[in-house]
Amino acid sequence: MNVGIYGASGYVGGELLRLLLQHPQVTVTAAISVTYAGEYVHRLNPNLRGQTDIIFEKPNIGNITEKCDLLFTATPHGVSSTLISQIYETGIKIIDLSADFRLKNSDDYPSWYGWAHKSPELLQKAVYGLPELHRQEIRNADLIACPGCMAAGAILALAPIVRSGKIEKDRIIVDVKVGSSGAGAKPSRSSHHSEHYSTVRPYKPVGHRHTAEIEQELGLLIDDEISISMSAHAVNIVRGILTTCHTFTTDVVKISDLWRLYRGFYKDEPFIRLVRDRKGIFRYPDPKVVAGTNYCDVGFEIDDRVKRVVLLSAIDNLMKGAAGTAVQDMNILMGYDEQEGLRSLGLHPV
Amino acid sequence: MNVGIYGASGYVGGELLRLLLQHPQVTVTAAISVTYAGEYVHRLNPNLRGQTDIIFEKPNIGNITEKCDLLFTATPHGVSSTLISQIYETGIKIIDLSADFRLKNSDDYPSWYGWAHKSPELLQKAVYGLPELHRQEIRNADLIACPGCMAAGAILALAPIVRSGKIEKDRIIVDVKVGSSGAGAKPSRSSHHSEHYSTVRPYKPVGHRHTAEIEQELGLLIDDEISISMSAHAVNIVRGILTTCHTFTTDVVKISDLWRLYRGFYKDEPFIRLVRDRKGIFRYPDPKVVAGTNYCDVGFEIDDRVKRVVLLSAIDNLMKGAAGTAVQDMNILMGYDEQEGLRSLGLHPV
Amino acid sequence: MNVGIYGASGYVGGELLRLLLQHPQVTVTAAISVTYAGEYVHRLNPNLRGQTDIIFEKPNIGNITEKCDLLFTATPHGVSSTLISQIYETGIKIIDLSADFRLKNSDDYPSWYGWAHKSPELLQKAVYGLPELHRQEIRNADLIACPGCMAAGAILALAPIVRSGKIEKDRIIVDVKVGSSGAGAKPSRSSHHSEHYSTVRPYKPVGHRHTAEIEQELGLLIDDEISISMSAHAVNIVRGILTTCHTFTTDVVKISDLWRLYRGFYKDEPFIRLVRDRKGIFRYPDPKVVAGTNYCDVGFEIDDRVKRVVLLSAIDNLMKGAAGTAVQDMNILMGYDEQEGLRSLGLHPV
Amino acid sequence: MNVGIYGASGYVGGELLRLLLQHPQVTVTAAISVTYAGEYVHRLNPNLRGQTDIIFEKPNIGNITEKCDLLFTATPHGVSSTLISQIYETGIKIIDLSADFRLKNSDDYPSWYGWAHKSPELLQKAVYGLPELHRQEIRNADLIACPGCMAAGAILALAPIVRSGKIEKDRIIVDVKVGSSGAGAKPSRSSHHSEHYSTVRPYKPVGHRHTAEIEQELGLLIDDEISISMSAHAVNIVRGILTTCHTFTTDVVKISDLWRLYRGFYKDEPFIRLVRDRKGIFRYPDPKVVAGTNYCDVGFEIDDRVKRVVLLSAIDNLMKGAAGTAVQDMNILMGYDEQEGLRSLGLHPV
Secondary structure: OEEEEEOOOOHHHHHHHHHHHOOOOOEEEEEEOOOOOOOEHHHHOHHHOOOOOOEOEOOOHHHHHHHOOEEEEOOOOOHHHHHHHHHHHHOOEEEEOOOOOOOOOOOHHHHHHOOOOOOHHHHOOOEEOOHHHHHHHHHOOOEEEOOOHHHHHHHHHHHHHHHHOOEOOOOEEEEEEEOHHHHOOOOOOOOEHHHHOOOEEEEEOOOOOHHHHHHHHHHHHHOOOOOEEEEEEEEOOOOOEEEEEEEEEOOOOOHHHHHHHHHHHOOOOOOEEEOOOOOOOOOOOOHHHHOOOOOEEEEEEEEHHHOEEEEEEEEOOOHHHHHHHHHHHHHHHHOOOOOOOOOOOOOOOO | OEEEEEOOOOHHHHHHHHHHHOOOOOEEEEEEOOOOOOOEHHHHOHHHOOOOOOEOEOOOHHHHHHHOOEEEEOOOOOHHHHHHHHHHHHOOEEEEOOOOOOOOOOOHHHHHHOOOOOOHHHHHHOEEOOHHHHHHHHHOOOEEEOOOHHHHHHHHHHHHHHHHOOEOOOOEEEEEEEOHHHHOOOOOHHHEHHHHOOOEEEEEOOOOOHHHHHHHHHHHHHOOOOOEEEEEEEEOOOOOEEEEEEEEEOOOOOHHHHHHHHHHHOOOOOOEEEOOOOOOOOOOOOHHHHOOOOOEEEEEEEEHHHOEEEEEEEEOOOHHHHHHHHHHHHHHHHOOOOOOOOOOOOOOOO | OEEEEEOOOOHHHHHHHHHHHOOOOOEEEEEEOOOOOOOEHHHHOHHHOOOOOOEOEOOOHHHHHHHOOEEEEOOOOOHHHHHHHHHHHHOOEEEEOOOOOOOOOOOHHHHHHOOOOOOHHHHHHOEEOOHHHHHHHHHOOOEEEOOOHHHHHHHHHHHHHHHHOOEOOOOEEEEEEEOHHHHOOOOOHHHEHHHHOOOEEEEEOOOOOHHHHHHHHHHHHHOOOOOEEEEEEEEOOOOOEEEEEEEEEOOOOOHHHHHHHHHHHOOOOOOEEEOOOOOOOOOOOOHHHHOOOOOEEEEEEEEHHHOEEEEEEEEOOOHHHHHHHHHHHHHHHHOOOOOOOOOOOOOOOO | OEEEEEOOOOHHHHHHHHHHHOOOOOEEEEEEOOOOOOOEHHHHOHHHOOOOOOEOEOOOHHHHHHHOOEEEEOOOOOHHHHHHHHHHHHOOEEEEOOOOOOOOOOOHHHHHHOOOOOOHHHHOOOEEOOHHHHHHHHHOOOEEEOOOHHHHHHHHHHHHHHHHOOEOOOOEEEEEEEOHHHHOOOOOOOOEHHHHOOOEEEEEOOOOOHHHHHHHHHHHHHOOOOOEEEEEEEEOOOOOEEEEEEEEEOOOOOHHHHHHHHHHHOOOOOOEEEOOOOOOOOOOOOHHHHOOOOOEEEEEEEEHHHOEEEEEEEEOOOHHHHHHHHHHHHHHHHOOOOOOOOOOOOOOOO
């Protein structure tokens, strides 16, 4: 199958290139970048040196629909919606990695993103591309909205316990620690190495936009409203998100209950690993362990004394948090083996 | 004044040496280390090269009381209580940096530390050495129990809002991110560079011992029970703790209220800075900024939508979280200028 | 084929496990560890969680020869020679990752390693397992001595120019920067995160043992003596070695000469990439780019003014510097595709 | 004394602010920044929060000469020469931290910097501000040219042995490892955290401009030409330079000779420490140890086998490599205690 990447010169685009160039059923026929058109792909992605001669090209919509059966759009928020509304009618399959089609309620765009959605009719057609919750719909989708990286981590940590109904729905804290690649490839003062190294910076203690997706998806699980209290911190790593969710139980919950709940929910999921070990130094999820993989490691712990359950997840924000899930979605959509192109293991140590 | 340090070869001991060697009113007359007796101090503390010829010496209690007017004990938990019960009667002033005299209720030791306290009578005589809460008692103390590093960060972030009575007392989340020096100088698998670099490791999601101190001290502020939900994470820095406290209001709280509350509570405190900026990349506390200083930077934010208030603090765990507060306590106790020896600024960038 | 790993619980052993578990022609039938016998492999190698149920087992030589067609020995220097002399006669193929069979002249062991070699007769039978120099001999070897990590980086950077005869043979500086995993999995003060983070530590400015291998192998290329001036520095990364070789020309050398020389030498090598770009930020080799891969990136630059040629190489010390080359050797020895099991790309960014 | 800083918003400017705000004999009367005029100094320098209310101001030459007795210029290369030629005649003392007045021979500017010097007559009046070589001239200077950071590290490592005449003058390798702050405060792709973290990047293997200063200053010591072979690498730290100098002896040199040579050369120098320990993990200079201080730690080692002497130095590029030396120069010039404002120790661990 021929696929294109629109917005190929960002970090998510580069990660898509890495995955798709190694995917046996796929040929990358277009790597589109406004900024870097004419440049070799390996100039920005040194890991691909010797693997490909692809050159970034300028956007040309006629060209795309001709050259590609499926298009990944990794464009800035607000750009995707315009672009996709132009090409949706051509019947090309689209997997969008921006936020533009994640929220079902078009009113959420003004309140969370600050702009009115230009193609609200497409919102209902878009499928929220988290396979663990929407595999069946992904199979039949024309337009898939890949989850936000922090949303993916939080939803996967929380979904089983939320659905169980055993926690307070309005006291769910999502405390996120994220690496610098989450802020993208564009240099800025806050991402300058001298400023970012050794930092533990609470860059969005309240009001993070991914909150909206998390509330939407977890709410759907119980057909009720849920409220998420989210804070995001930048830490001194490049790839990875650790999500610590603090919840309070409405009933007695034991560790064995949690094992049963999480094992049941994720029993056939190829990319979820439950991590709660009694020995060693790797007792809980850690983004260091999943870097470069499509795994979401999920763990939990009970704090009886205060009726708290802590849910933990670790993902690579560029993989399970973006490009990895996008390729997983493509595999589902096309009927390929769901793990195709996503089998490489993490490194240790690293 | 002549001071000694018992347990001088650990990281807290080394930090005490750095501070005390530069303190104009103090002479270090004993640097006691069981393990490194006979070794030059600068072999373990390369920053002190050229500053001192002190050699670590073996413990000898008779010697200590002769050579020192004041003793800092930076010994492992459980060791201090035995040691201090032996020397307390000699009238030497003691500033203990272990956990052994922090808790007032001797029953808390078996439940949080796993051993029965051997000198419970001394617990009532000990003063919890957090100047911002107990300055007056510190002035007259014989035995000061320096706060745990994470306890210091959490208490200073929470004290004003807890005392205000405006938050739920049983839904207080303390999410801690701490650097590797918090685990001490002794090598182990978890602190091995190859294992710790790039980690975001939830090493104590529930049951952290500092919880007991935090509940005790915040409870005293309102003469009521309070329950703390604490989780500790190791991150890829050496010095520093960022504490993110998530709380839920029982009443309407505005940013101006928080400013008034925190400014009022900390108005004369030399080592508290309130950090909440509207511009730039340093809008909230960050341990990177306070490394090497005795500052506790405190910030806050309101999440109206879910009635949450987020309280943030950043400290250097070896300074405000240990040696810095210990020296501040000494200054108060001896009637010196409270900032003496603690004025050096942080670096930027670093 | 059934393979065993002796010394499987170290970092090199863990990397062999990762590679071999994914290798289609190989089954790992023994993961031997004295220290961790009885422990699940994934307890030490969290990246292998969910990939294998292998448990470390105690050494038992009879067992090994029964269960394995080929044995990788990743034991400490001095241990391998004793072990291998015991099993060599059983006809099992051996790929040794220690230094014990790298040097041809048994006199070099007392002078560089401080002990007399116990099986000097095997030294002549061992093949130095650097495919780029000894592919033909590796095909027919019974015992392969994998190069030292720093030796691999230095030899691959220098071999073409040394063989060209265009540089002074006694003014070759090899300035090495290596990550913490090069020091192994065993915790120590120097590898403690608090001590190693942010360091640039010249830990072996003179006398590094890999010097002997480098002189041996480069000398063989020109059938003459060569002298290497090597200094090794520890830097704040986990995986990777950057080697900067400073040499002085005896003749006029132009960049086009170097391109011709290096392209010619490495033209069919699957794991050598020449990196010298005129644009972008990835103009020269960088270990960050090759982490997790078996590539050795090689670059060069000319300093006309002082008749200097700088040769640069970047490898992952656990891959091309150890386990990767060992698997490449196995592929050659067994007649498999040389790249089998070694195709995964590096990550960017990381 | 009233001092101004022109170019106060860069990292060197920020470091000057930190030092000068704490200097008892100095008042900062102007912090000039074209880009950040109107902004609080602590917005860019969070370590100065609570220490000062200074606001960056626009440049105004009339103003400067009125408000300042001494001006530090920390402007980009090429800017300083124009600026200083305008204010030199006003008699204000100037300490320039750019490269514009470091080289004595105006022909060196076109060849190393690519532009012709506009005030060549001032080059002879400028004093190269390395106190260890030019203390006497600094005392009487009107215009001081602070050394480049890499030049300072290399010259201090090499000066004693070069002057001794015991090494080959044309085989001196200077292999530099430098932190990200050396590249300044302006964000760029190469300094982006995701790209710079974990890097060991040979960014200038040949042709680094500081070579010219090093050759000039070392040549002056022996009144002869000397040639330096320099390569610069970016490493994953913020502050600090480790310089490894590889030299070859023309005569027998023993360790005791080096001790005598270096002790003699630096015997009264307050900011040089000789570091060569036989035990522990801090045997040689390491930039981690001197971060935030004005120390240059110098060490050495002999490689008898190949007649090599390795000279090592570690500095903080913003301190001894820039602002620290500038303040030291000011102290000498003004007759203050040479260590005033420069006494703070490094941290350990950090």
